[in-house]
Amino acid sequence: MKLKNLQIENIRSYENLDISFDDGVTVVSGNNGSGKSSLLEACFIALFGSRALTKDYVIGDMIRKGSSKASINLEFEYDGNIFEIEQAFRMSSKTGRATSTRSVVRSGNEVIADQATQTYEFVCNMLGMDEEAYRNCVYIRQGEIDVLINARSQDRQRMIDDLLQIGRLEEYQERSVSARTGIGRHQRYTDQKIGDIKSEIETIRSQDPYDTLSALKEESKKLQVKISQLQEKRNKALVKINSLETDIREYDKVMDDLSSLKGQQNKLMDRKASLYQSIESSGDKIRSYKRAMSELEAETRKLKTNLGISADAENMGTVASEIETFERNISDKINALNHEISSLEKERKQKKESLESLEKQLNSKNRRIADLKRHLDSRSREIEDLERSVRQMEQKKNDTVAEAKDLGFSPEKLEEIDEIMGLLRDQQKRLHGKESGIRTRLEELNKKIQTNREMLEKGICPTCGQDLEGSPVSKQENEDLMKVKEYSSELLDIERKQKEIEERIKKVDLARKLDRKLQDYTYQKKIAETNIQSNGKMIDDYNKQIAELEEEIVSLKDQKEEVIRALDSLSDSSRSLNSRNTNLKTEYSQVQKKLDGIRHIMKNTDKVQEYLSKAEQLENGIKSDQDKVQMLEENISDLQRRISELRKKLEAENIDEMKKNYRLYRKAYDNMGNDIEKMNEKMNELSRQEGKLEADISRLSTLEKDLQLMINQKKYLERVYEEGRSLEDMYKRLRTELRLKNIDALDSLMNEIFSLMYTNNAYARIELDQDYNFTVYEKDGTPLEPKLLSGGERAIFNLVLRCAIYRLMSMGRGNDSIDLPPLIMDEPTVFLDRGHIHQLIKLIDMMRNVGVGQILIVSHDESLIDSADLVFSVEKDPVTNISFISSG
Ligand SMILES: Nc1ncnc2c1ncn2[C@@H]1O[C@H](COP(=O)(O)OP(=O)(O)OP(=O)(O)O)[C@@H](O)[C@H]1O
Numbered sequence: 001m002k003l004k005n006l007q008i009e010n011i012r013s014y015e016n017l018d019i020s021f022d023d024g025v026t027v028v029s030g031n032n033g034s035g036k037s038s039l040l041e042a043c044f045i046a047l048f049g050s051r052a053l054t055k056d057y058v059i060g061d062m063i064r065k066g067s068s069k070a071s072i073n074l075e076f077e078y079d080g081n082i083f084e085i086e087q088a089f090r091m092s093s094k095t096g097r098a099t100s101t102r103s104v105v106r107s108g109n110e111v112i113a114d115q116a117t118q119t120y121e122f123v124c125n126m127l128g129m130d131e132e133a134y135r136n137c138v139y140i141r142q143g144e145i146d147v148l149i150n151a152r153s154q155d156r157q158r159m160i161d162d163l164l165q166i167g168r169l170e171e172y173q174e175r176s177v178s179a180r181t182g183i184g185r186h187q188r189y190t191d192q193k194i195g196d197i198k199s200e201i202e203t204i205r206s207q208d209p210y211d212t213l214s215a216l217k218e219e220s221k222k223l224q225v226k227i228s229q230l231q232e233k234r235n236k237a238l239v240k241i242n243s244l245e246t247d248i249r250e251y252d253k254v255m256d257d258l259s260s261l262k263g264q265q266n267k268l269m270d271r272k273a274s275l276y277q278s279i280e281s282s283g284d285k286i287r288s289y290k291r292a293m294s295e296l297e298a299e300t301r302k303l304k305t306n307l308g309i310s311a312d313a314e315n316m317g318t319v320a321s322e323i324e325t326f327e328r329n330i331s332d333k334i335n336a337l338n339h340e341i342s343s344l345e346k347e348r349k350q351k352k353e354s355l356e357s358l359e360k361q362l363n364s365k366n367r368r369i370a371d372l373k374r375h376l377d378s379r380s381r382e383i384e385d386l387e388r389s390v391r392q393m394e395q396k397k398n399d400t401v402a403e404a405k406d407l408g409f410s411p412e413k414l415e416e417i418d419e420i421m422g423l424l425r426d427q428q429k430r431l432h433g434k435e436s437g438i439r440t441r442l443e444e445l446n447k448k449i450q451t452n453r454e455m456l457e458k459g460i461c462p463t464c465g466q467d468l469e470g471s472p473v474s475k476q477e478n479e480d481l482m483k484v485k486e487y488s489s490e491l492l493d494i495e496r497k498q499k500e501i502e503e504r505i506k507k508v509d510l511a512r513k514l515d516r517k518l519q520d521y522t523y524q525k526k527i528a529e530t531n532i533q534s535n536g537k538m539i540d541d542y543n544k545q546i547a548e549l550e551e552e553i554v555s556l557k558d559q560k561e562e563v564i565r566a567l568d569s570l571s572d573s574s575r576s577l578n579s580r581n582t583n584l585k586t587e588y589s590q591v592q593k594k595l596d597g598i599r600h601i602m603k604n605t606d607k608v609q610e611y612l613s614k615a616e617q618l619e620n621g622i623k624s625d626q627d628k629v630q631m632l633e634e635n636i637s638d639l640q641r642r643i644s645e646l647r648k649k650l651e652a653e654n655i656d657e658m659k660k661n662y663r664l665y666r667k668a669y670d671n672m673g674n675d676i677e678k679m680n681e682k683m684n685e686l687s688r689q690e691g692k693l694e695a696d697i698s699r700l701s702t703l704e705k706d707l708q709l710m711i712n713q714k715k716y717l718e719r720v721y722e723e724g725r726s727l728e729d730m731y732k733r734l735r736t737e738l739r740l741k742n743i744d745a746l747d748s749l750m751n752e753i754f755s756l757m758y759t760n761n762a763y764a765r766i767e768l769d770q771d772y773n774f775t776v777y778e779k780d781g782t783p784l785e786p787k788l789l790s791g792g793e794r795a796i797f798n799l800v801l802r803c804a805i806y807r808l809m810s811m812g813r814g815n816d817s818i819d820l821p822p823l824i825m826d827e828p829t830v831f832l833d834r835g836h837i838h839q840l841i842k843l844i845d846m847m848r849n850v851g852v853g854q855i856l857i858v859s860h861d862e863s864l865i866d867s868a869d870l871v872f873s874v875e876k877d878p879v880t881n882i883s884f885i886s887s888g
């Protein structure tokens with residue numbers, strides 16, 4: 001197997017990478033953390049998928065931080081064909097968990113596996129190893145350089161066995177052991193079965209089945225004969241039972257006939273008795289009718305005498321119709337009279353009503369007249385009052401005129417009173433204006449006189465303000481005082497005039513009041529006179545009404561008298577009519593009585609007639625009943641004859657005997673039936689036993705066959721068991737031999753490589769014993785356990801052991817060594833000194849020379865780079881932290 005191409009996307013520090021591999025030695029170099037180991041891990045994950053990961057290193061750790069998707073595509077050559085594995089992963093941003101989304105193996109266009117498990121199985125088969133063996137042999141991880149050396153010997157044995165496919169033999173041996181356990185179980189089962197069959201055969205044989213069966217068959221034949229004999233006898237009994245049954249039924253029928261005849265006879269006798277009874281009761285009835293008829297006839301005779309009627313029964317109808325005509329006559333007359341009386345009464349009632357109405361009218365008119373008269377009186381009284389007040393007003397007027405005259409006002413002057421008053425008021429106003437003018441001037445004058453006096457007292461001129469010596473002051477003051485006198489007299493005059501006018505105004509005012517009174521009296525007087533006039537008119541009107549009413553009353557009184565007269569005459573007629581009515585009624589009741597009598601007589605006659613016909617009917621009935629009785633007696637005697645015939649017949653048979661026989665036969669029949677049933681049961685039981693025996697016999701032959709089969713099987717199993725044991729031994733032997741052979745080969749390969757790799761003189765050789773214990777021998781032959789070795793020594797022994805295993809594996813596969821995966825080493829030089837690094841280069845050369853197709857080494861050691869066929873330089877961008885291959 002050879003790697004061809006690797007493409008990765010978002011794995012660890014890589015965003016995108018696409019590199020191709022060559023044959024030979026490839027060295028991946030670069031600084032710490034640049035992304036070297038990541039390339040080897042990507043190849044590992046491409047092959048084994050998520051199984052290449054551990055609990056501590058999960059898918060999520062492998063996907064580049066910040067990416068949601070990642071993938072690895074690895075192309076390789078195997079057995080001359082190109083294959084491609086694609087592994088894809090996804091990181092969920094929601095849950096923060098990563099999953100594998102794709103795992104496919106293709107070869108060209110053919111999809112070989114498309115599920116993680118299928119891919120894994122395909123790779124394991126192809127490489128002949130799983131991920132663990134891969135890590136132990138071909139892929140020496142960084143820091144895991146001494147795992148194989150430090151392992152416990154059992155683990156080392158398991159690892160190496162697995163790599164060399166010896167583990168398979170152990171598996172086969174285990175399988176053979178478990179197969180043998182299964183066969184043992186079968187053997188135990190077969191033994192048990194054989195024992196069971198034998199004991200069953202024994203049980204059946206002990207019952208002597210053949211003899212018992214023939215004895216049973218004999219017995220059932222005999223029983224069958226007995227059953228058919230009994231059956232025959234029973235059939236005969238049944239015939240007898242049937243004939244007895246017919247006889248008994250016939251007897252019973254005669255008995256029934258007899259009782260029915262007796263029943264008929266009794267019915268006829270009853271009928272006869274009832275006919276006798278009816279004849280007797282009819283006779284009684286006829287007698288009572290006859291008695292009633294003679295009573296009716298006696299009553300008729302008596303009525304005739306009382307009513308004085310001599311007519312015989314035939315003429316009675318004529319008499320009755322004559323009297324009826326008479327009666328109708330009277331009745332008509334009474335009706336006519338009643339009619340007359342009632343119309344008379346009606347008229348009388350009308351008259352009475354009109355009388356009442358007249359009286360009512362009269363009363364109302366009289367009341368009206370009285371009313372009017374009362375009004376008249378009150379009007380007259382009012383007129384008197386009004387006339388009085390007219391007179392009073394006249395008097396008052398005269399008095400007032402006189403009063404005004406006294407004041408000096410004639411009626412004519414009074415008419416101008418308002419104008420006079422106006423003139424006086426104007427005069428008064430003028431005087432008042434004059435007065436206040438004079439008073440003001442007077443006041444000013446007085447004030448002037450006063451100030452002048454004061455200035456003079458101080459010796460200053462009031463006009464010019466200069467010294468008063470020789471001034472005309474005294475002269476001026478005299479003039480002023482003169483004027484004051486003048487004004488004062490004028491004022492007195494005005495005051496006198498004012499008083500005079502005031503006197504006059506007072507007088508005029510009085511006169512004006514009188515004038516107002518005068519006007520008021522005149523007005524009142526006029527109203528009273530108007531009222532007198534209107535009252536007079538009303539009185540005239542009342543009088544006229546009264547006269548009219550009195551005239552009407554006279555006419556109403558005339559009418560009333562006339563009605564009273566009519567009423568009197570009506571009363572007379574009514575009396576005469578009533579007396580006539582009484583007479584007619586008397587007459588009518590007499591006729592009625594006679595008519596009743598005659599009708600009674602006629603009814604009696606009818607009844608007598610009816611009774612007669614009834615009695616006749618009854619007599620006829622008696623005659624027919626007597627005929628019937630005759631017939632019944634004949635029938636009865638006929639029945640009697642038939643009854644005695646049947647009785648004779650019955651006496652001839654013995655029914656008790658017949659019934660006794662019937663019971664006896666019945667019982668015998670039933671008993672035989674029971675016996676037959678029991679025998680049949682016995683028969684069934686016998687054939688059941690026979691069946692069982694027959695089944696036992698056939699079971700016996702089956703069992704014998706089965707037994708033979710089981711014995712054969714037992715022998716066969718014993719043989720198989722033995723074969724299994726020898727197979728198991730063979731596997732064991734083979735494994736031990738192979739191990740010995742491998743250990744020998746490993747041991748010599750290891751020592752060969754060891755002598756190439758190890759340049760110091762301390763150790764002579766290394767040894768792997770049969771239990772896979774690893775021991776190192778010093779020059780003097782002292783053995784050392786690997787844990788005692790130094791780190792570098794352990795790294796050297798590890799490289800030696802691994803290369804030895806790789807070589808052994810390639811030898812074991814013969815020419816197929818080409819299909820082993822590349823040998824991969826991650827930092828193998830870490831613990832090695834210069835000299836040993838040089839030896840490592842020689843080891844790598846040797847591996848290439850023995851036919852290892854590809855060797856992949858991660859290292860920063862320059863000398864390794866020098867010896868490489870192909871070098872990849874890995875760098876990481878310090879800004880983006882993304883790795884890339886800078887040369888290769
Ligand atoms: N999931 C990841 N996403 C991003 N970067 C990662 C992730 N896993 C690892 N790295 C980074 O990848 C880088 C390369 O690691 P790697 O182990 O390949 O380095 P190296 O070249 O083998 O170094 P050394 O020589 O020290 O062994 C490291 O710096 C590491 O931090």
Ligand SMILES: [Zn+2]
Nearest residue numbers: 033036037142
């Ligand atoms: Zn590294």
